[in-house]
Amino acid sequence: MLQLNYLRENTDEAIARLAVKNMDAAAIIAQILSEDENRRKTQVALDSLLAESNQLAKQVGDLYKQKKAAEADDLKNKSTALKEESQKLEVQLAASEQQLNDLLVRLPNTPHASVPKGKTPEENEIVHSEGDIAAYTNAISPHWELTTKYDLIDFELGNKITGAGFPVYKGKCARLQRALINYFLDQATEAGFQEIQPPILINEASGFGTGQLPDKEGQMYFVGADNLYLIPTAEVPVTNMYRDVILKEDQFPVKLTAYTPCFRREAGSYGKDVRGLNRLHQFDKVEIVQLQHPDKSYEALEQMKDYVAGLVRSLGLPFRILRLCGGDMSFASALTYDFEVYSAAQKRWLEVSSVSNFESFQANRMKLRFREGNNGKPRLAHTLNGSALALPRIVAALLENNQHEDGIHIPAVLHRYTGFDKIA
RNA sequence: GGAGAGGUGGGUGAGUGGCUGAAACCAACAGUUUGCUAAACUGUCGUACAUCAAAAGUGUACCGGGGGUUCGAAUCCCCCCCUCUCCGCCA
Numbered sequence: 001m002l003q004l005n006y007l008r009e010n011t012d013e014a015i016a017r018l019a020v021k022n023m024d025a026a027a028i029i030a031q032i033l034s035e036d037e038n039r040r041k042t043q044v045a046l047d048s049l050l051a052e053s054n055q056l057a058k059q060v061g062d063l064y065k066q067k068k069a070a071e072a073d074d075l076k077n078k079s080t081a082l083k084e085e086s087q088k089l090e091v092q093l094a095a096s097e098q099q100l101n102d103l104l105v106r107l108p109n110t111p112h113a114s115v116p117k118g119k120t121p122e123e124n125e126i127v128h129s130e131g132d133i134a135a136y137t138n139a140i141s142p143h144w145e146l147t148t149k150y151d152l153i154d155f156e157l158g159n160k161i162t163g164a165g166f167p168v169y170k171g172k173c174a175r176l177q178r179a180l181i182n183y184f185l186d187q188a189t190e191a192g193f194q195e196i197q198p199p200i201l202i203n204e205a206s207g208f209g210t211g212q213l214p215d216k217e218g219q220m221y222f223v224g225a226d227n228l229y230l231i232p233t234a235e236v237p238v239t240n241m242y243r244d245v246i247l248k249e250d251q252f253p254v255k256l257t258a259y260t261p262c263f264r265r266e267a268g269s270y271g272k273d274v275r276g277l278n279r280l281h282q283f284d285k286v287e288i289v290q291l292q293h294p295d296k297s298y299e300a301l302e303q304m305k306d307y308v309a310g311l312v313r314s315l316g317l318p319f320r321i322l323r324l325c326g327g328d329m330s331f332a333s334a335l336t337y338d339f340e341v342y343s344a345a346q347k348r349w350l351e352v353s354s355v356s357n358f359e360s361f362q363a364n365r366m367k368l369r370f371r372e373g374n375n376g377k378p379r380l381a382h383t384l385n386g387s388a389l390a391l392p393r394i395v396a397a398l399l400e401n402n403q404h405e406d407g408i409h410i411p412a413v414l415h416r417y418t419g420f421d422k423i424a
Numbered sequence: 425g426g427a428g429a430g431g432u433g434g435g436u437g438a439g440u441g442g443c444u445g446a447a448a449c450c451a452a453c454a455g456u457u458u459g460c461u462a463a464a465c466u467g468u469c470g471u472a473c474a475u476c477a478a479a480a481g482u483g484u485a486c487c488g489g490g491g492g493u494u495c496g497a498a499u500c501c502c503c504c505c506c507u508c509u510c511c512g513c514c515a
Contacts, residue, residue, distance in 0.1 A: 043474055047484045054484090057496040061442040064495095076495040083495085246471090367471095374453050375469075 001104045001364050003380070007032060017110035020117050020326035025107060032103045039096040046089040053082045105214065109361040111326050112298075112335035118325025124338070125325065128309070131318025131342065136401055139344030143396040144276035146403060147173065150423050155276070165266070165274075165281030172423050173395070176410070177284060179417030180391055181259050184286035184311065188388055191307055193257035193288050198237035200260050201228040206240040209366030211332035211358075221263045230263035234287035235385045242291060243366035246378050252370065253300060254291035257388070259284065277392035278350065285390040289383070291368065294360065297382035298335075301357040304386045305337050308353050311388055315411045317397050318342040320349065334359040337386075341393065345400040350393040355386030399423075 007014050007029055018025040056079040063072035116125045147153035152173035158166040169177055189195055207213035207229055212220060221230040231237055238258050247254070262285050266274075273279055288307070292300045305321065312319045324336040333356040340349035360380035363369070369378035402409040407424030415421050 040474065043484080047474065050485085051483055053495080057494095058442070060495045064442090072495080079495040378471080 001361060002107050002110065003360065003364055004032075004036060004100075004104070008036070014110060018108065020111045020115055021108055021329060022119055022327050023108065028103060028107065032100065032107075035096060035100045035103065039093065039100055042089060042093045042096055046086060046093055049082060049086040049089060053079050053086065056082070108331045109334050109358065111329060111333075112357070112359075114323065115329065115335055116323065116325045119327035120325075121328050123325040124322040124328055127321050127323050127337070129318075129320035130313070133318050133342045133344065136342075136344035138404055139400050141400070141403060142276065142345045143343070143399040146399045146408065147276070150408070152399075152423070153277070163281070165279070167277070167280065172418075172420065175418055175420075176395065176398075176414070176423075177391055179414050180389075180394065181284060181286060182417050183414055184388055185257060185259055187311060187314075188257035188286065188288055191255075193255040193290075196234075196238055196241070196256050196258040198231075198234060198241070198258055198260065200231050200237070200263075201226075202231055202236050202240070203228060206236055206243065209240045209243050210236045210362050211330075211365065212236060216331075219265055221265060231260060232264050233262050233285065233385075233387075234258040234260040235289060238287065238289045239291075239362060239368075239383055239385065240366060242368045242381075245368055247291070247368075247370040247381060249293065249370055249372055249376075252291065252293045252296070252381075254289075256289045257286060258289075259286045261285075262390075277396040278346075280392055283390060283392045286388050287385060288388045289385045292382045292384065293370070294379070294382050297357050297359060297384060300382075301335065301337075301355065301384055304355050304384060304388075308339055308355055308386055308388050312339060312341060312352070314413050315394065315398065317394070317401065319352075330354075330356070332356075332358050332361050334361065339387075339389075341397045343393070343397045343400050345403075346396075350397060352389050352393045352397075353387040356384060358383045358385075 002014065011029060011033070015024075015026050015029060056075050060072045060075050060079070063069075063075065116123065118124065141149070144155075147155075150172070152170060154168045154170060155164075157168040158164075161168070185195055201223065204213060204227065207217070207220070212229075212232065217229070220232055222228075223230070237260075238256050241256075242254070261282055263282050264280075266279060266281060288304060290300050290304065309319075309321065319339055319341045322338045322340065324333075324338055329336050336354055336356040338351050339353035339355070341352050342348075343350050359382050362383045363380040368381050368383065370381050371378055398411070399408055402411075407422045410418055410421050410423070412421075
């Protein structure tokens, strides 16, 4: 969530920036500022009342010690009267804080200055592309045909066991997935990210910390009996490791990576978008997370972008990098790069990674701070994360792009992980 | 799941109604001193909000979370969460 001080001191800028996300925030920010004023007024009143009754309580104690019970009783009555008032104010203050918080939580993050205006994905800015997409004359069959032909994935079986969007990977495809996971983790480790195995169920506080809750609970699977959510991405448990933590400045950067399955309800999707591996309720992903000093977070974002580019490149897939426009960005992000690989038989770009800087938006929600120098005041850290990478669409592109007469060729970097170089 | 014990500041740990925002020790930080990868001494050493131009200062809140009793709660009562020990179950 945005910092109150920022809204107070840069009201116009905040409104202008949120307009890039196609939000007219003037009214809600005005409401926030007036509620904030209200809150402060109430607190001043309450604090002085409490100070007074603290004084009285002390005096009562002293009087009892001096055996002046009558005088003490007088003060007690006075204090009781004060208490009624202060209780009213306490209720007021709590309501005001609640109201303020409810408003603040509804504001999305302000986009970075480089974020283009726009409402639809078509308005995303292509910042990089590589690979010759016209070269794939071999790519005849879409992956859902190949997976049947080579007995790689059984979507029907997944329907039977669970439901749509939960495929069963078999044989060489299961092995290919495991290979990709291991390859991605090894690469991330080599790049300085510490490997983490987090829980894949999270509590409400964690969901709030990274911005999934409130309001977006419909996108997560919920285990009602225990009040837990299945993670939509490893970002949630991994970033929340640092909830309510004050780091020392020299601990930056914190770089973490994790493989987890990811669960998304994805209500309301349909058509060719969801065919085959294009959109699933459960999928595997290796995530990279970074915590950084505010002065260095954009540098870190570029590094993470370059890292992911290298990863996609190493698999030999044509890809492009988009800087998302305001309208296509997520609620919590300040700047997002999407990576799309070209799926040659479907003749479409598939998103395989999303690399974002959240600046202090998540950090503010989860009170992730750092201390500047040895005894500086705590400041909010910046959080970043990116997929490196999400598997299903990578698998789809690999299968489609690399299909040949003699079978599907596996990229060389994976051979030591798969143990085979071809699916035939 | 059952029985018992317990959750205090970065750590250990004292505190069972007012003199405790919290002893002591350790760690950390700053300085002084000693001719030497260290010791001794002194000081600093939680967070948030408010007040203030800002700093200092001051006020308020916070001793797992939430409620209650009381003039006054870390301390008493209730609910919840978590940890440990034993038992049960189990990969």
